Amino acid sequence: MNAIFYISAAIAVSSTALAISRLNAVHALLYLIVSLLAVAQIFFILGAPFAAALEVIVYAGAIMVLFVFVIMMLNLGPPAIDTERRWLTPGMWIGPGLLSAILMAQLVFVIAETSAYPSGYHEVGSHAVGLALFGPYVLGVELASMLLLAGLVGAYHLARHDFRKRDKGDA
Amino acid sequence: MDFLWLIPALPLAGFLILSLAGSRLTRPMVSAVGVGSVGLSAMISLWVTAAFIDQSPVRHVFSQTLWTWIDVGLDVAQLHLSVNFYLDSLAVVMILVITWVGFLIHLYSVEYMAHDDGYCRFFAYMNLFVAAMLILVLADNLLLLYLGWEGVGLCSYLLIGFWYKDPANGYAARKAFVVTRVGDTAMAIGLFIIYQHLDTLQIQTVMARAAEAWPAGSALPLTVALLLAGGAVGKSAQLPLQTWLPDAMAGPTPVSALIHAATMVTAGVYLIARTHVLFTLAPLAMTAVAVIGAATLLMAGFSGLVQKDIKRVLAYSTISQVGYMFLALGVGAWSAAVFHLATHAFFKALLFLGAGAVIHSLNGEQNMFKMGGLRREMPLVFATFLIGAASLAALPLVTAGFYSKDLIIWESFASAQGGAGFYAAALAGAFLTVLYTFRMVFLTFAGPIKTPVTHRPGISMKIPLVILAVLSLTAGFVEIPKTLGGVHLFSHFLNGVFPEIHITHGLEQIEWIFELVSGCVTLFGIFLVYLFIQRAPVLTEKLSGSAAGAFFNRLWLKGWGFDALYDRIFVRPYLFFGRLNREDIIDSFYDGLAAVGRAGYSAASLTQNGQVRTYAFGIALGAVALIAMVVIL
Amino acid sequence: MVTIPVSHGLLLAGLLFILGLLGVMVRRNIVFILLSLEVMFNGAGLAFVVAGSRWGQADGQIMFMFLLAMAAAEVSVGLALVFHLYHRGHTLDADAISKMKG
Numbered sequence: 001m002n003a004i005f006y007i008s009a010a011i012a013v014s015s016t017a018l019a020i021s022r023l024n025a026v027h028a029l030l031y032l033i034v035s036l037l038a039v040a041q042i043f044f045i046l047g048a049p050f051a052a053a054l055e056v057i058v059y060a061g062a063i064m065v066l067f068v069f070v071i072m073m074l075n076l077g078p079p080a081i082d083t084e085r086r087w088l089t090p091g092m093w094i095g096p097g098l099l100s101a102i103l104m105a106q107l108v109f110v111i112a113e114t115s116a117y118p119s120g121y122h123e124v125g126s127h128a129v130g131l132a133l134f135g136p137y138v139l140g141v142e143l144a145s146m147l148l149l150a151g152l153v154g155a156y157h158l159a160r161h162d163f164r165k166r167d168k169g170d171a
Numbered sequence: 172m173d174f175l176w177l178i179p180a181l182p183l184a185g186f187l188i189l190s191l192a193g194s195r196l197t198r199p200m201v202s203a204v205g206v207g208s209v210g211l212s213a214m215i216s217l218w219v220t221a222a223f224i225d226q227s228p229v230r231h232v233f234s235q236t237l238w239t240w241i242d243v244g245l246d247v248a249q250l251h252l253s254v255n256f257y258l259d260s261l262a263v264v265m266i267l268v269i270t271w272v273g274f275l276i277h278l279y280s281v282e283y284m285a286h287d288d289g290y291c292r293f294f295a296y297m298n299l300f301v302a303a304m305l306i307l308v309l310a311d312n313l314l315l316l317y318l319g320w321e322g323v324g325l326c327s328y329l330l331i332g333f334w335y336k337d338p339a340n341g342y343a344a345r346k347a348f349v350v351t352r353v354g355d356t357a358m359a360i361g362l363f364i365i366y367q368h369l370d371t372l373q374i375q376t377v378m379a380r381a382a383e384a385w386p387a388g389s390a391l392p393l394t395v396a397l398l399l400a401g402g403a404v405g406k407s408a409q410l411p412l413q414t415w416l417p418d419a420m421a422g423p424t425p426v427s428a429l430i431h432a433a434t435m436v437t438a439g440v441y442l443i444a445r446t447h448v449l450f451t452l453a454p455l456a457m458t459a460v461a462v463i464g465a466a467t468l469l470m471a472g473f474s475g476l477v478q479k480d481i482k483r484v485l486a487y488s489t490i491s492q493v494g495y496m497f498l499a500l501g502v503g504a505w506s507a508a509v510f511h512l513a514t515h516a517f518f519k520a521l522l523f524l525g526a527g528a529v530i531h532s533l534n535g536e537q538n539m540f541k542m543g544g545l546r547r548e549m550p551l552v553f554a555t556f557l558i559g560a561a562s563l564a565a566l567p568l569v570t571a572g573f574y575s576k577d578l579i580i581w582e583s584f585a586s587a588q589g590g591a592g593f594y595a596a597a598l599a600g601a602f603l604t605v606l607y608t609f610r611m612v613f614l615t616f617a618g619p620i621k622t623p624v625t626h627r628p629g630i631s632m633k634i635p636l637v638i639l640a641v642l643s644l645t646a647g648f649v650e651i652p653k654t655l656g657g658v659h660l661f662s663h664f665l666n667g668v669f670p671e672i673h674i675t676h677g678l679e680q681i682e683w684i685f686e687l688v689s690g691c692v693t694l695f696g697i698f699l700v701y702l703f704i705q706r707a708p709v710l711t712e713k714l715s716g717s718a719a720g721a722f723f724n725r726l727w728l729k730g731w732g733f734d735a736l737y738d739r740i741f742v743r744p745y746l747f748f749g750r751l752n753r754e755d756i757i758d759s760f761y762d763g764l765a766a767v768g769r770a771g772y773s774a775a776s777l778t779q780n781g782q783v784r785t786y787a788f789g790i791a792l793g794a795v796a797l798i799a800m801v802v803i804l
Numbered sequence: 805m806v807t808i809p810v811s812h813g814l815l816l817a818g819l820l821f822i823l824g825l826l827g828v829m830v831r832r833n834i835v836f837i838l839l840s841l842e843v844m845f846n847g848a849g850l851a852f853v854v855a856g857s858r859w860g861q862a863d864g865q866i867m868f869m870f871l872l873a874m875a876a877a878e879v880s881v882g883l884a885l886v887f888h889l890y891h892r893g894h895t896l897d898a899d900a901i902s903k904m905k906g
Contacts (some may be wrong), residue, residue: 001806009816016820020827020840028839035843039820039850045806046813046857051865055849058872063842063879070883071835074890087832087897096829099791100822106798107818111811118807122860132862133869140866144873151877158884781902783837787828 005045012038023084025071029064036060047123172222174215175235175256178266179305181212182273185298193291205294206277209301213270220263231667233258234311241314252372255311261668264509265308265441268516272433273301275635279524280425282631283531287423293333297429300326304434308441313362313372316442320358320406323435324351330430331422340421347415354405354412358442361398364391378448387452396449396456400463403439407493409467414733416490417474420482424527427482432489432519437512440496444505447669451503457588461501465583465596468494470731472603476610477727480537481526484611487730488563489519491600495579498597502589504582505669506662511575514646518562518572521639525556528628528636529615536622539611544620551633553616555640560612562643564605564697567690568655571647576601578650581685587673601689605696613704654683813854821847833896834889838882845875 012035019031036059043052133141185208193201223233237254244251277297284293303322310316332344366372368391369380385392403409408416408431419431430436443450443460450457468491475487492515499508529545529552530537546553562572580601584594628636650661703711714720726732778789824847827840849868856864890896 002808005806005808005812009812012816013819013823016823016843020823020831020836020843025833025835025839028836032839032843035820036846039846042813042816042850043853046808046853048853048857048865051849051853051868054869054872058876059846063876066879066883067835067839067842070886073887074835074896076896080896084833088830092830093826096788096791096826099788099795099829100826103791103795103798103825104819104822106795106802107822108815109802110798111814111818117810117858121807122857124856124860124862124865128862129865129869132866137866140870144870147877148873151880155880155884158881158888783898783901784829784832787825791825791829 008038008041050126050129181208182298183302189295201291209274213274216266216270256309257311276429279635296329330426343418343421350415351405354402357398358402392452396453407436407439417486428520428523433516464494464497468600474727475607499579502586506665507578514571514575518559518643521559528552539614542615543618546616548624555636558640560608564608574647585674585678609700810858817851
């Protein structure tokens with residue numbers, strides 16, 4: 001059963017790598033959704049079913065769908081793909097790639113020293129999560145709701161101006 | 172006698188009043204303060220002199236301490252100096268000369284500088300000069316003397332460059348200051364050595380301790396004496412530091428009269444006379460001083476013979492006469508040197524003031540070849556000028572210059588340290604003196620009028636001329652040689668200060684021969700000049716036209732080429748290095764620091780290019796660096 | 805029972821995070837930058853959950869939930885801004901929205 005974790009991990013990593021390197025936005029988004037689903041599987045294996053469900057429903061189901069909607073509303077078309085090809089030269093990967101490699105090496109160095117304690121030994125179900133949410137973390141819940149309110153208002157305000165005053169060039 | 176301190180203090184107060192409040196005073200008040208302070212000082216010095224003579228056996232000294240200046244008593248070094256005025260017979264002579272000649276020149280300047288905008292400034296500087304000079308001669312210790320020394324140097328600079336709007340005057344002033352500075356540095360080093368070895372700077376104590384501690388002829392007194400002589404050479408414009416004096420004639424004529432004829436250039440002579448014990452301990456130094464004096468008097472005499480500017484003739488004449496004083500000091504004729512100092516002050520100041528009257532009346536014309544015929548136009552000036560010239564040329568029997576100069580000429584031969592060489596130089600110098608002096612007189616006052624006289628001098632200029640003329644005639648009678656009467660008031664007066672001069676035995680008998688020779692030389696010289704200039708000017712033309720004549724004419728006109736020499740040796744290399752360092756190295760260092768800062772700023776501002784991805788890159792870089800630090804350290 | 809060593813889970817989370825960082829640095833299109841940002845969020849959330857699972861507590865999942873809320877708010881506002889940029893300059897170039905001269 002451990003193999004499932006490693007297979008899911010491989011899927012997640014490869015689909016993420018593909019997601020960040022595609023030219024077509026929609027393709028990239030779809031690859032990202034695959035990655036998210038793989039990560040949700042990992043959550044499930046680790047005994048966190050609630051997190052897995054949230055990952056699928058909220059992250060892959062809402063956020064990524066929002067991305068897809070926006071891309072489609074932008075209506076980019078083939079010229080966008082050519083532009084992407086122009087912008088994404090192989091040479092662009094060298095510097096950031098090097099930096100990321102160094103960072104990865106450091107992370108490996110640091111993490112490898114931690115203990116090999118097994119995780120996923122216990123399942124932490126929705127019941128426990130709910131108790132915690134209404135218990136010690138109730139304040140956090142309120143804060144998160146305020147954050148969502150802010151996001152809601154902001155998005156509404158920005159979007160409203162965009163459609164009404166598009167031609168006046170005002171924001 | 173307790174009023175001794177007033178003598179330098181009054182001119183100093185005059186300077187302070189004029190410099191602080193002068194712009195608010197009217198012209199008459201400025202004159203009153205400027206002339207009055209020196210005049211009062213002159214009166215008080217007469218009174219002090221009377222008290223001094225009254226109270227004394229000849230070795231009498233009077234010392235007045237004003238306050239303690241430096242009082243350092245550590246284990247490693249002790250220095251106790253006070254502002255202390257020391258009055259002995261030498262100082263008496265000096266203050267009389269300085270204050271009275273100074274007063275007469277101040278009186279003269281009231282009219283001479285009447286049309287000048289810097290009237291108040293002029294009197295302020297002149298007062299400061301008199302104060303500094305008086306401090307110099309009254310000083311009890313070498314540091315106070317050095318204070319006065321530097322003070323007169325400063326005032327000389329200020330007064331030579333008085334008409335500062337013309338850059339040439341500023342150049343002359345700077346030249347004077349820098350050249351005398353060379354001498355001052357030598358003197359300072361001498362003071363350091365004295366203090367280091369003798370632990371004191373009080374003059375009398377120095378001389379007493381030196382006489383005990385240093386054997387005669389050893390290296391220490393020789394070094395110290397040579398260094399002090401170096402300072403004197405600078406201040407008194409002797410070889411090799413004489414180049415500044417002819418150019419110093421750029422200042423107003425009263426300045427030339429006071430500073431460069433009567434007082435400042437004699438400060439060197441005073442210094443050597445004051446520290447005479449140190450010199451007697453170093454016979455080689457005395458010989459050096461005598462040689463310098465002899466060489467200078469000859470060299471300046473030749474130069475004075477071909478000058479065109481009347482003031483430059485007088486400048487070279489001053490250099491030459493101070494050379495006589497150095498010669499006298501060098502052969503041990505201390506009181507003779509001081510005697511000549513006093514008489515020279517009178518007749519040289521008279522000559523300068525007379526020349527100033529001529530220049531003033533001719534509206535600034537200084538070229539003698541453009542003057543002439545002033546004998547009838549300005550009779551009083553002519554008479555006084557003639558008296559001064561006669562005194563300078565040592566006309567026998569009637570003039571003060573005869574007695575003082577002849578004493579020197581005689582003693583340069585007869586003294587134990589003198590000799591035939593010095594005598595020959597002195598006599599030749601006397602001959603030259605006659606030549607250039609009367610050349611000057613004939614060119615200026617005889618012959619046809621070449622430049623018309625615009626106005627005649629007033630009473631304020633005439634009185635000093637007359638008084639100085641009288642002094643130039645009579646001041647010599649205090650020291651008459653034995654063959655003519657034998658009056659030795661002066662040398663007896665100075666007996667308390669100086670040791671007796673040693674005349675080589677057996678020579679006293681033939682003193683009269685020497686006097687006769689000197690007298691004849693003078694008369695012959697006058698006749699020669701009369702011949703060449705008045706009667707047969709074609710001879711002069713032919714002489715200067717010949718190849719040798721033209722060469723010497725050019726050479727002597729430029730003062731034997733010393734200016735050109737110093738320019739080559741010192742000025743040009745210095746300017747060369749100055750130009751090399753035009754982008755000043757030290758300045759560039761600090762500019763470089765600023766440039767590094769600016770470069771750093773430019774580099775740092777490159778990171779703010781507004782690109783999101785660059786910023787993301789920066790964040791990632793930071794994360795890498797921080798983790799690396801945590802991991803490694 | 806499936807047990808995974810904690811270090812492996814954390815390594816996976818780090819790898820996903822770094823891949824997201826790489827995407828942010830490399831891509832020039834704003835939408836792709838936001839996308840890569842989401843990847844980074846994902847990686848961070850994975851790390852939280854792994855840690856919570858190691859200790860057998862609900863805290864990891866709760867943090868993950870808050871992270872999700874934050875990502876939702878950020879994405880909605882961010883995409884609205886992308887709209888504005890597109891309608892202003894008709895470009896999605898991240899380099900073009902700078903007015904600084906460096």
